[in-house]
Every structure is written in C-alpha cells, then in structure tokens.
Amino acid sequence: MRFIYYSIILLFISITAAGQEINIDETLANARSEAEKGSYDKALSLIDPLLKKYTENEDIKTFAGRVYSWKKEYKTAIQTLYPMTDRINPNPDALLAIINVYYWTEDFEKCISYCDRYLVTDPDNIDVLKIKVTCLEKIGRDKEALEIIEKASVNENSTQAFKGIRTLIGRKTKNAVSASYLNISTSNPGQAPMHYGYVEYAHKFSKSALVGRANIGHIENDTQALFEADYYQTFSKKDYLYVNAGVSTGETIFPVAKVGAEYYFRPQKRFDYALGARFMHFETDDVTLLTGQISYKMGTNTIAYRPYYDTGNELFSHVLSFQHTNEEKERVVRFELQYGNVPYLYLYSNFTQPLKAYRAGVQYQHRFGDSFFVRPIFLYEYEEYLPGEYRNRFNAQIIITKRF
Template sequence: MRLKRIFIVMMCLPVIAAAQSEPGADELLVQARKTAFDQKNYPAAIRLCQQALKGSPDYTDIRVFLGRLYFWNDQTDSARSTLDQAVKGNPQHEDAAVAAASVAFFTDKYDDCISYCDGGLVHHPRSRDLLMQKAKCLTAMRRYRDAVILTDTLLSLNKSDADARDLAFKIKDFRSANKIGVSYDYTHFSKQFDDPWHLVSVDYTRQTSAGSFTGRINHTNRFGEGGWQFEVDGYPSIARNLYAYVNFGYSPDMPLFPKYRGGFSLYASLPRSFEADAGFRYLNFDSDTWIYTGSIGKYYKSWWFNLRAYITPSNHRISQSYSLTTRYYLGGADHFISASVASGISPDDRTQSNLLNSSYKLTTRRASAGYRFSHKKLNIFTFDIGYANVEYLPKTRDNQITGSVGYQRRF
C-alpha cells in the first residue's frame, strides 16, 4: 500500500510542476497590461491575452482587453469581432459594452454604437461611460435633441462632470445654428470723467461645419460723443480638441474705439480637464500696439478656473496684465455664477480697451461677479457687476462701478 501511494505521488509530480510553471489567466492579464501600457508593445500583449484565453475562454475581462489591444494595434476588424463576442458572451458586462460602443463610434459605425450602448444601459442604466458614449454618438448623428437629454441626465447625476458640460456646450451650439444677442454696459466714474459711459452691442452668430462665426456692431457714448465699431469673430475648428479664435474690427470713431483691432489665439483641450491657449491682440490708435496673451484653464468638480496674462512690449518697458476668473456651475452649461479679479486693462474688454491709448501706463485693480442662466433652453440671460480702482494720473486714483446685462436667443 505504501509503495502504491509513492507511485501515485511520483506520477502526479510532473503535472504539479507544469501547473506551477504555467502562469494563470490573472497573471497573464497583469503581464499583458504591463506590456501594453509600460512598454507600448501591443503585439506581445495580444499574444499574452490569446494565451490566457486558451485556458480561460469565458474570461470576459481578458477578451475585452484583447479587443482594445487589437484596436490600438490598428487591427480594427479583429477588435470589432472580439468585442462583439465579449458582449454576446456576457451581456451584463459593462466594460464590454463600453469598449464595443467606443470602437464602433471611432470607426463611424454609429448604429452599432447605439445598439451596444442601449444593450449595456439595460443592465447599467446609470452608467456614466455608456451615457456619455451614447451622447457623443447621437451628437455625431446630429440627433441633438436626444443627445442633450443625455447630457442633462449626466449633469443631474454629477453636476461637476466637466466632459458632460463641455459636450452640452457643443450640442447647444450645433443644435441652434443661429444666435442673436444684445448687451448693455454702464460705467460710472467717481471723478475721472463727468459723465458715465454707455456701450450697446448687437451680434449675430452662425454655427457652421467649420466652426462658429459672429458679426457684431458696437455703439458707445463716451466723453459726450457717440461712436461705432464693427467686428467679426470666428472660432474655426482645426482638429479634435484644437480650435482657433480670430477677430477683426474697424471703427471710424477713434479714440472712442481703436481704428483697427485684431486678434488670434490657438486653443487646445488637454488631459485631466485642462485647457490652454496662446495668441496675440492688435490695437491701432495713433500707432500700433501688439499684445501677447496666454491662459491656462482647469475644470474641477463644479468649478472652472482660468488664469490669463497679457504682455505688451514697448521701447521703454513691458506692461503686464493678469486676470483670474472662476465659475461655479449650478446645473447645465448655461447656469453658473462667476467671479474675477484682475490687474491692468484687458484689450478684450470693449468697455475699457480704449484707455490703453495712453502714454501713462495705468495701474488698475478690478473685481467683478456675474450670474448666467437659461430659460426654456434657448433664452440666455447674463448679469454682471464690477468695481475698479484706477490710477489714471500719477498718484491720482479713481473708483469705477460697472454693470452689464445681456440676452441671447438661440434658434
């Protein structure tokens, strides 16, 4: 009997050794992820996943990761068939539905994308990834009414979802190809000028496949005189997550406005909800003024922060202006309160930019707050109030109070 037991143990040793030498499915998946992410060696990672599936063909996580690897390695047909098999084999697997929908979306198979999303949402109705992917797909299909319902749902689940809010902005622009707006700005001076300043602006914006473009007419009353300015703005799309800002303006009523103004900035959406831009502004009064600008922005939960700088080189010195702006979103993309503090005068501030036509470099401290909200989605209202302390002559300062109201209609 003892010899028989020894014989059985000896017969099993090679099997045990082989099992110990062969890595398990979980270990192979870990190796595949490390190979893909750390080494960027997708073919090797694919082989590891294939090896794991031979021993565990029903391991959905591995099959989903294999499908993603195929897509990253430009093996689109293999990716689609692998992920479709994962979804059919395990319909309740959320990541399988997300991956299959994502690949379908990026290969312009929009109907398949919607189908995968709907199938996954049956089992995971509050899935952020599935709702977001479906909203993106509906936007690409120009089904804006359905898409905005999903972004509203996402923001109701998490009002700090920056990606959902950004998509909501884009949908509203796409959905409403036309916008008209009117605004009024009032500036009161304690002693620098006897009369307050008034500025009325009327604009029309058209959303096109190349981006949005705006025509604007400004009328002001300053120094007891009235004057006009005519402007064109554009936000042309360049690539995914990359667009530009362009501006040109003309006024026959200098110095109420600069005779010519222009601007250009390049905007980029960055990872981790950051965004940045860099460019220039141009003003022409009696001479040319070039101002260089850049900013960095960040979405964090329900907040948006933006720090901007303006640099103006001259023969004698370099003037600098800074501003910090923040918004707190109360709901959708058009419902927030805002606040800003600034040093110096911004060339983008149409109520004050004519003060840059001065031989004396003004030192200015500003603070403002605002509120923006929508009514029945297509009517947008804005209210702002601000205070500034301006050194308009050496050792002579003035207090300014500003207020503005605006209305925009999308159609």
C-alpha cells in the same frame, strides 16, 4: 474495498478540477496586473493557453478583447468581441468592451448602435448613456442628446454626469444678446460720474460670427451714440481674424469713426499669439494703436501679456492678466494689472500725453442654468490727470448675456 478505491479516485479528480479552476483565476489575475502596468503582450501571453483550452469561456475572450483594445489593436479587438455581441443574446461585458473600441476609434455611428443594444437590458446605465450622448453630440445630433440628458436627469435626479456635454451643446447655440452698463467715477478730486451702456446681438455661422452693437455715452449733460460691428473668421488650427468698425453721432465721447483688426494664431500647443492695430478718427486728431498678445495656458489657467503703442503720441501701455476658466461651468475669474493709457473696452481719448496711470482689475463670469450669463467687472485706477497730480478712478461694469 472497491468503494474506497473509487472514492479516492473521485476525490483526486475533484481536487485536480478545483486546482484547474484556481489556476484560471490566478492566471487572469496575473494577466490583469500585467495589463494595468501596460505590459499588454505579457498579459496576452498569459491568457493565450486559457483561450486555447477553454474556447467557450466568454470571460476570458472578453478580457482578451479588452487587452487588444488597450493595445490599440482595434481590428483584432473587434474580431475577438463581435461573435459575443452580434447575436440574439449578446454578452453584456463584451458589449461594454466593443462600445469602448468604437468610441476610441471615433466610429460614433457604430458606437451608438452598440450602446442601444446594451441599453435594451440596462436602460439606466449612466456610463453607457454618457458615451451615447457624447457620440450624438460629436455627429451633430444635439436634439437627441439633450432628450436623453433630460430623461436621465429625471431618473437619476442629477445632471452631474452630463454637465460637460450639455455645455458643449450650449456653446453651439447660434444667437446671443447682451446688455451692459459702465459707471466711471473719480475722487480726490471728483467729478460728475460718466455713464456708458450698450446692447448687442451676436450670430454664429459655421466658421464665422457677426456682432452688431449700439453704444451710448453720457458725460456732463452730453449724450452720444456709437454704432459698431465685429466680425470673426476662423481658419484651420483654431486661428481666427477679428475685425471691428464703427461710427458715432458725436465728436467727443466716442471717436467719429474707428476701425481695427487683429489676427490670433497658435503655432504651439500652449502658446497663443495675436497681432493687430486700431485706428480712431476724432474731430481734431487721429489715433493709431499697435497691439498684440502672447499668452501661455497651464491647464485651466492662462497668463497673458498685451502691449499697446500709440504711434502719434509715442506712448507704450501694458496689460498683464491672469485668468482661471472652468470649461464645464463656463465660469471665468480674471485679474489684470495695467500701466499707461490702455483703452478700456471701446473708450480711448485723443487727449493723450505722457501721464502715468496704474490700474488693477478683476472680473468674474457666472452662468445661471444653461444659457444665462452675468459678468461683473471692477477696475481701479491711480490716475495722473495733471503732471504730478493724481486721483482715484473707479470703473464698475455689469454685462448680462442670454444665449439662444
């Protein structure tokens, strides 16, 4: 009889204990559900009794630390988590939680140190490696970041997780060389094709950039050269100033001398603006162009409008463009519609008159590897070359760039 009595008591205790375990699981599940909805205070109120009763349960404490971090109470989150992370055998889940806290607070040095602690036991964890590499890039330790990327790529046989970071590091490259060829042909009626080319070298400084360019043009057995330089100066809020100047060896294919400046600024998040002017001195005349731009960015797409006003000839020209950009792959697709006497790159003639020209163009940039770019450009024109007389004009260009 006594045996049956004790058996009933033990069974009752076991059932009660099991009920308490289920209680913990259900409470945590409810708390997670509230946290997912953004009800962080409700989630904390649900697990507070568990924290007081089960003081050694690190799953509960780690979850509490995560909730505090989601609530942006980072100091409390760190106080909750560090006893489980700053010891000889740290809790892996608590380490993951505190890594996120220091990453979100942009304390990249500490974030890296906790990533290293975690990677001791799980050296191939891609998520932690990506956070560490991102932190290294943020503080300018690009060489270390690239070494980790190369090693991880071998282990995982994939660089997908690191493509965006590799692109960011690649954009910091100080030097670039480019070469281009442009062919301009006409039909109905046609004339001998015009040939243009250039080579350029660009170098970035901390807040500025300088570009040197040598152009060559060949038209009807005449060859001339234009030497020019571009200068970019960045300011706060990503505003920047662009200045261009050049001189040529001839008088017809290129202007004898040219100078221009344009200021780009962003007073609003999605809108970009620009205001500028270009002056070109020819042997028989001078040309002054007033220009500017307004663009609107919608995620990866940008639509822009740019007018040109030739003050001497009182001519207005217009460019409407649509551009899609893949930032990670540095891939660009651009469509343009033009009307009027729009300068094509560095080309503009002083022999202007009120003649109509309609243009449609497309260009595409593709990156090969990490630093090699190819950009083909095609522009079709329906050109009024004499009053009431039209012909077809085809502009085909290829630009090749190596970044190093």
